[in-house]
Amino acid sequence: MAVPKGKRAPKGKPGRVSRYHPDYVPVAAEFMARIGLIDKDIAAKLGVPERTFTRWKSDHAELREALTRGKEEPNEKVISALYKEALGYMQEEYVQTRDSAGTVVSTSLSKRWMRPSTGAMAFWLKNRDSQNWRDKWELTHTVDEPLEKFAAAMKEFRFGNDSGQGE
Secondary structure (H helix, E strand, C coil), X not given: CCCCCCCECCCCCCCECCCCCCCCHHHHHHHHHHCCCCHHHHHHHHCCCHHHHHHHHHHCHHHHHHHHHHHHHHHHHHHHHHHHHHHXXXXXXXXXXXXXXXXXXXXXXXXXXXXXXXXXXXXXXXXXXXXXXXXXXXXXXXXXHHHHHHHHHHHHCCCCCCXXXXX
């Protein structure tokens, strides 16, 4: 378990004793990462400020490795589910047949095609190929020399008898 708050470091060492415990913190952090908590939430559950948790990650390789392990499997599952949703898939489901009284007569296993989700497709493409699939495009417009010359000529152009003098 973590060292209680406020406990002082042994004589000769400045500051407080770290609440980091190498047998507890990495195991707890890996579990919490595996169930979907982010670093900020893990720090709160461990009872330390987020800055302290960030420092622990940089100071303790076993904690970094535990967090990586904890986040890998859920991330892979979500990626797989998103990919499946974007392409469409066959889903097995049980179908019950009932008689006129509402009593189940038979149950059978059937397959149903789940069509692709355009939302999942868009999300996938925006994240995997953001150069070509993004919501906001930043375009820069420059006027090259021939257009500048044309614009200047148009400013000086006069129609017919448009000399600015009366008729």
